[in-house]
Amino acid sequence: NRSCTLLYCAAKANNVLLVGVLSLIENVKLDGEQELPTKSSPLHVASWYGYDKVLAILLSRGANPESPKTNSFGEDCRNAQKPSEEFIKIWEAYDKFGADKVNQIYDVDKVLA
DSSP: TTOHHHHHHHHTTHHHHHHHHHHTTTTTSSSSSSSSTTTTOOHHHHHHHOOHHHHHHHHHHOTTTTTTTTTTTTTTTTTOSSSSHHHHHHHHHHHOOOHHHHHHHHHHHHHHH
16 A cells, blocks of 8 residues: 555555564654555554554664554454453553553564574
């Protein structure tokens, strides 16, 4: 799709390594609306498809679940088709302790190694 960012496309493809590398680049936007009719962010797509590792990387690297909070379907970025236990655990850690705790619990750097 010509109107999605590389990060969005990598998240949608569940490309953990590329999402991890892109999340470290200073000028790559981790959140915000896409130039898509759906107005989904990389966080939305990772959550919707239940890509736990991508979700953990994006949250631990500073993606903001409030930006944008919902896409054009009114879906919150916490929605998943079939949330796994890991998905729920990641969001609980984020809600209680923030991005650093997600990184600590999930060890994002180890996932990318």
